[in-house]
Amino acid sequence: MSKNGKIYVVGIGPGKKADMTFKAYEKMKNSDIIVGYKTYTDLIKEYFPNTEIRSSSMMKEVDRCLEVLDLAKAGKNVALISSGDAGIYGMAGIMYEIINENDDIEVEVIAGVTATNAAAAIVGAPIMHDYVTISLSNLLTDWELIKKRLELAAQGDFIVSLYNPKSKGRATQIAEAQKIMLKYKSKDTPVAIVRNAGRENEEYEITTLENMLDFEINMLTIVLIGNSNTYVKNGKIITPRGYEKKYEY
Amino acid sequence: MSKNGKIYVVGIGPGKKADMTFKAYEKMKNSDIIVGYKTYTDLIKEYFPNTEIRSSSMMKEVDRCLEVLDLAKAGKNVALISSGDAGIYGMAGIMYEIINENDDIEVEVIAGVTATNAAAAIVGAPIMHDYVTISLSNLLTDWELIKKRLELAAQGDFIVSLYNPKSKGRATQIAEAQKIMLKYKSKDTPVAIVRNAGRENEEYEITTLENMLDFEINMLTIVLIGNSNTYVKNGKIITPRGYEKKYEY
Numbered sequence: 001m002s003k004n005g006k007i008y009v010v011g012i013g014p015g016k017k018a019d020m021t022f023k024a025y026e027k028m029k030n031s032d033i034i035v036g037y038k039t040y041t042d043l044i045k046e047y048f049p050n051t052e053i054r055s056s057s058m059m060k061e062v063d064r065c066l067e068v069l070d071l072a073k074a075g076k077n078v079a080l081i082s083s084g085d086a087g088i089y090g091m092a093g094i095m096y097e098i099i100n101e102n103d104d105i106e107v108e109v110i111a112g113v114t115a116t117n118a119a120a121a122i123v124g125a126p127i128m129h130d131y132v133t134i135s136l137s138n139l140l141t142d143w144e145l146i147k148k149r150l151e152l153a154a155q156g157d158f159i160v161s162l163y164n165p166k167s168k169g170r171a172t173q174i175a176e177a178q179k180i181m182l183k184y185k186s187k188d189t190p191v192a193i194v195r196n197a198g199r200e201n202e203e204y205e206i207t208t209l210e211n212m213l214d215f216e217i218n219m220l221t222i223v224l225i226g227n228s229n230t231y232v233k234n235g236k237i238i239t240p241r242g243y244e245k246k247y248e249y
Numbered sequence: 250m251s252k253n254g255k256i257y258v259v260g261i262g263p264g265k266k267a268d269m270t271f272k273a274y275e276k277m278k279n280s281d282i283i284v285g286y287k288t289y290t291d292l293i294k295e296y297f298p299n300t301e302i303r304s305s306s307m308m309k310e311v312d313r314c315l316e317v318l319d320l321a322k323a324g325k326n327v328a329l330i331s332s333g334d335a336g337i338y339g340m341a342g343i344m345y346e347i348i349n350e351n352d353d354i355e356v357e358v359i360a361g362v363t364a365t366n367a368a369a370a371i372v373g374a375p376i377m378h379d380y381v382t383i384s385l386s387n388l389l390t391d392w393e394l395i396k397k398r399l400e401l402a403a404q405g406d407f408i409v410s411l412y413n414p415k416s417k418g419r420a421t422q423i424a425e426a427q428k429i430m431l432k433y434k435s436k437d438t439p440v441a442i443v444r445n446a447g448r449e450n451e452e453y454e455i456t457t458l459e460n461m462l463d464f465e466i467n468m469l470t471i472v473l474i475g476n477s478n479t480y481v482k483n484g485k486i487i488t489p490r491g492y493e494k495k496y497e498y
Contacts, residue, residue: 011366018272021262021362025271085362087369089490093377096487107485109370113270113334113360117260120336121358128342129390130398132381132407140491141378145406149379152405156398158381236356238345241338242389 004105005032005072009092011085011112014198015043019118024110028079035068036081036091043199044081061091065098072105084114089135089163116161119194119222123204124236126192126224131159136166136173143173150177154184159230159239162223174217181209181225190237192224193217206237253354254281254321258341260334260361263447264292268367273359277328284317285330285340292448293330310340314347321354333363338384338412365410368443368471372453373485375441375473380408385415385422392422399426403433408479408488411472423466430458430474439486441473442466455486 008027013019028034028048034041038055045053056064064080071078082090092109099105120127132153138146153160160181165174181189187210194204195218205215209225217223230239257276262268277283277297283290287304294302305313313329320327331339341358348354369376381402387395402409409430414423430438436459443453444465454464458474466472479488 013270018275019270019360021268021270022274023267026267085366085370087366087374088376089378092370092374093487093490096374096482096485097489099483101483109374111268111362111366111370113362114366117334117336117360117363121334121341121360125336125341125345125358127337129338130381130383130395132379132402134379146379149405149407152401153381156401157394158398233345234348234350236345238342240346241342 003075005074005076005078007068007072007095007105007107008077008079008110009086009090009095009107010079010081010110011087011090012040012044012081012083013113014115014118015040015083016198017047019113019198021110021112024112027110028081030077031079032076033071034079034081035064037064040081040083043083061094062098065091065095068095069098069103069105073103085112087111088114088133115163115197115222116224118197119192119224122194122197122202123192123206123224124238126190126226126230126237126239127159127161128239128241129159129227131161133161133163135163136177137164138170138173147176147180150180154181157227159227160225162225164219165221165223166217167219174223175213178209178212185209185225186228189228190226190230190232192237194222194224196220197222206232206235252324254323254325254327256317256321256344256354256356257326257328257359258335258339258344258356259328259330259359260336260339261289261293261330261332262362263364263367264289264332265447266296268362268447270359270361273361276359277330279326280328281325282320283328283330284313286313289330289332292332310343311347314340314344317344318347318352318354322352334361336360337363337382364412364446364471365473367446368441368473371443371446371451372441372455372473373487375439375475375479375486375488376408376410377488377490378408378476380410382410382412384412385426386413387419387422396425396429399429403430406476408476409474411474413468414470414472415466416468423472424462427458427461434458434474435477438477439475439479439481441486443471443473445469446471455481455484
């Protein structure tokens with residue numbers, strides 16, 4: 001029997017306890033150590049005053065996972081946290097990549113509420129139909145591939161959720177994305193811009209594809225772009241699923 | 250001040266309490282009545298023994314929302330539940346559609362863990378990169394549009410999550426979807442087939458695009474199809490995000 005510890009890759013959701021799953025909370029609470037990017041450990045440390053918490057800086061994902069692996073090999077149960085869902089652009093992949101076949105370490109991914117889900121819930125019901133999620137960060141992905149995906153998503157009349165739309169060093173991509181969307185989607189397509197979804201300072205605007213660049217968009221923003229049926233009513237953004245074709249009401 | 254009740258559209262996640270958020274649980278617990286499709290109310294009724302629960306049959310989405318609206322107008326706080334996230338192919342949209350501007354009813358959507366997220370966590374880390382979610386149900390959407398979206402998703406090398414892949418009356422779509430995927434994706438692309446994710450009788454297989462039809466696929470199945478970088482290791486399906494290009498380890 002292995003005396004290695006177990007690794008839980010935990011999606012914490014937006015950050016507040018209210019938006020965590022019971023399982024995510026329990027796994028963090030019962031781990032010997034919680035490890036994560038400092039922005040995320042800062043969000044949750046108040047809920048686990050008696051647990052050791054180790055923070056690391058951004059861009060240190062590989063080092064963070066190697067540290068987690070070492071801790072597990074030393075017999076510790078470790079919760080490696082991601083905001084949102086650890087399985088969506090989160091830490092689950094890199095953790096599995098780093099573990100070797102003969103490491104004999106058990107890994108469990110605990111799903112969470114993603115940024116897209118949290119943002120959608122705030123602005124109404126924009127994602128009632130087929131949708132794509134695209135990160136505009138070209139740190140790990142070629143910009144040409146990202147552009148191609150934007151093009152295909154717009155052609156398919158998908159609802160589009162944009163992650164990492166803008167950062168300090170990367171300001172032009174969101175304008176290029178808008179331009180690509182406008183080739184296929186109406187300029188009046190409803191767009192929701194949600195900053196800090198589910199966190200302090202949560203803010204959002206509902207605007208249109210044409211006017212979306214008039215609002216603040218930063219690294220902590222999710223941009224949701226509707227499909228051809230999306231509309232705005234009572235300040236909420238709604239994509240009908242199609243019941244009105246089927247039933248009368 | 251309105252004496253109307255409030256409507257909470259609650260995503261319960263896969264169904265177990267462990268996978269609910271604290272907020273979802275609290276909203277259900279504190280509502281006067283929980284309303285939902287019988288399959289879902291059956292999943293959660295044990296957690297709320299003191300709350301009135303009303304079930305309705307499938308295909309009765311509009312009637313269900315009208316009933317919820319009537320209850321709220323009668324001063325009741327109502328939790329209308331969806332499995333997964335109420336904002337992803339769930340009840341949030343139809344609820345908002347039905348409420349009129351002068352109804353003076355407050356609606357709040359409580360996000361949850363979606364079926365895609367739950368399925369992904371079970372099989373490893375398949376969704377570490379841009380992905381699309383497509384429902385193969387042509388009950389409310391033309392099959393031609395669904396096929397076009399499959400085509401574009403495959404062209405864009407997106408990870409693909411298929412909802413409602415098959416039902417009793419609808420058996421051929423999944424084979425057509427596979428054929429479209431094979432036009433652009435390698436026959437060796439890893440595919441995860443997850444039945445009853447997060448529920449009793451949870452089962453999954455990891456296979457390939459070529460062989461995916463050899464396994465049981467039904468209405469309660471999520472089919473996850475990788476991108477060109479997805480691979481299988483130690484029985485887990487992993488889509489690398491691209492750190493290996495950036496860092497050595």
